[in-house]
Amino acid sequence: MSAITADFIADQNRSRLAAHREDFDALARQLARRGLNPEALVKDATAFAVAVPSWGVGTGGTRFARFPGPGEPRHVFDKLADCGVINTLTRLTPTVSPHFPWDKVKDYAELRAAAKSHGLTFDAVNSNTFQDQAGQPLSYKFGSLTHTDKAVREQAIAHNVECVEIGRALGSKALSVWIGDGSNFAGQSSLARAFDRYLESAAAIYRTLPDDWRMLLEHKLFEPAFYSTVISDWGSNYLAAQHLGPKAQCLVDLGHHAPTVNIEQIVARLARFGKLGGFHFNDSKYGDDDLDAASVSPFRLYLVFHELAEAKRAIGPSFAPAYLIDQSHNVTDPIESLMQSAIEIARAHAQAQLVDAAALAAAQEANDALTAHRLLKAGFLTDVSPLIAEARLRAGGALDPIATYRASGYRAAVARERPAVAAGSAGIV
Ligand code: LRH
Ligand code: MN
Numbered sequence: 001m002s003a004i005t006a007d008f009i010a011d012q013n014r015s016r017l018a019a020h021r022e023d024f025d026a027l028a029r030q031l032a033r034r035g036l037n038p039e040a041l042v043k044d045a046t047a048f049a050v051a052v053p054s055w056g057v058g059t060g061g062t063r064f065a066r067f068p069g070p071g072e073p074r075h076v077f078d079k080l081a082d083c084g085v086i087n088t089l090t091r092l093t094p095t096v097s098p099h100f101p102w103d104k105v106k107d108y109a110e111l112r113a114a115a116k117s118h119g120l121t122f123d124a125v126n127s128n129t130f131q132d133q134a135g136q137p138l139s140y141k142f143g144s145l146t147h148t149d150k151a152v153r154e155q156a157i158a159h160n161v162e163c164v165e166i167g168r169a170l171g172s173k174a175l176s177v178w179i180g181d182g183s184n185f186a187g188q189s190s191l192a193r194a195f196d197r198y199l200e201s202a203a204a205i206y207r208t209l210p211d212d213w214r215m216l217l218e219h220k221l222f223e224p225a226f227y228s229t230v231i232s233d234w235g236s237n238y239l240a241a242q243h244l245g246p247k248a249q250c251l252v253d254l255g256h257h258a259p260t261v262n263i264e265q266i267v268a269r270l271a272r273f274g275k276l277g278g279f280h281f282n283d284s285k286y287g288d289d290d291l292d293a294a295s296v297s298p299f300r301l302y303l304v305f306h307e308l309a310e311a312k313r314a315i316g317p318s319f320a321p322a323y324l325i326d327q328s329h330n331v332t333d334p335i336e337s338l339m340q341s342a343i344e345i346a347r348a349h350a351q352a353q354l355v356d357a358a359a360l361a362a363a364q365e366a367n368d369a370l371t372a373h374r375l376l377k378a379g380f381l382t383d384v385s386p387l388i389a390e391a392r393l394r395a396g397g398a399l400d401p402i403a404t405y406r407a408s409g410y411r412a413a414v415a416r417e418r419p420a421v422a423a424g425s426a427g428i429v
């Protein structure tokens with residue numbers, strides 16, 4: 001394996017430099033002609049970052065099956081090595097979002113040091129009360145933070161409090177809470193009391209948060225519950241975040257809405273009321289498909305980033321939602337999918353910076369619908385590939401991360417080191 005060093009990347013970039021330079025110069029001329037500042041846009045693209053999920057570097061599955069690939073990560077240290085490769089080549093993903101207990105270790109100082117050795121730090125920590133762990137005293141079959149049995153709720157609260165403690169040891173600043181609590185039959189649970197139990201349990205977790213932490217609440221329309229989900233939509237989520245206090249904000253997983261929902265409007269609403277805590281980026285066509293970001297609806301992702309750009313203009317630098325990827329890679333090399341997804345998310349962000357906001361606002365006020373639509377779409381119709389590539393290049397990354405990754409032989413090398421995992425049991429990870 002050719003270690004993915006700066007020299008190796010420079011070698012791989014060499015044959016692509018002339019074409020890149022030509023494309024970037026042409027784009028820079030076009031952007032300048034449109035009254036934009038290419039250097040400022042490259043600087044902004046260089047500062048853009050999105051976190052990768054530790055659980056995303058292993059092959060994902062569905063409820064039917066999982067087909068592991070070569071070199072599956074055996075533990076969180078392998079996962080960090082793979083996350084390090086993604087950032088080394090894209091320069092877009094300097095933080096990792098861990099999930100507990102999947103990433104549990106004995107020594108978190110050692111884990112933090114391991115991340116550092118790959119140029120990584122830790123982002124939001126994720127709790128897990130949607131599965132029963134071996135030896136767990138009480139089951140989450142009928143819920144966790146909203147279970148009718150106080151002892152089960154306390155077990156779930158204790159797990160979240162432990163995640164905060166682990167997060168503090170790792171240098172994280174946010175707890176991300178998604179629960180699958182809900183029901184499969186009308187009448188099975190009290191919709192009102194279940195929500196009240198959620199508020200009570202979440203408040204107990206909230207009280208343990210350090211002052212500079214956030215609690216990111218994630219809503220989801222359905223699955224694993226198929227009649228009602230306690231935190232099913234942005235409305236329930238907003239009410240909970242409002243009820244808990246200023247450190248509680250809503251996390252928008254793009255796959256957690258019905259296919260026809262206008263997610264960019266939810267983004268605008270939550271941002272307006274200071275409750276947009278962050279995102280789980282992915283894409284979907286039907287349900288919570290957890291497909292690669294922008295692989296189904298790149299225009300939808302662009303519209304989300306347009307609302308983020310509008311919110312940033314309205315609120316200012318304090319507006320800093322957490323950007324995380326949350327995907328399941330069932331048929332691709334997870335490292336390649338995460339690199340491609342980080343690039344597509346950086347693309348949507350860069351395109352959204354191209355909109356002439358003043359002209360758009362004027363057309364909107366004048367009810368000139370088509371001009372407004374065209375002004376908004378102009379960003380999406382601009383191929384910013386050379387601009388985000390230039391940002392990668394200046395940050396020491398690869399002009400073509402996937403080609404460079406394949407040329408490195410990294411996957412084959414880790415496949416030799418890591419025992420093959422048999423295909424088999426269902427489950428997303
Ligand atoms: C639930 C979810 C949540 C994670 C899990 C891996 O669907 O989006 O964010 O904890 O996926
Ligand atoms: Mn998610």
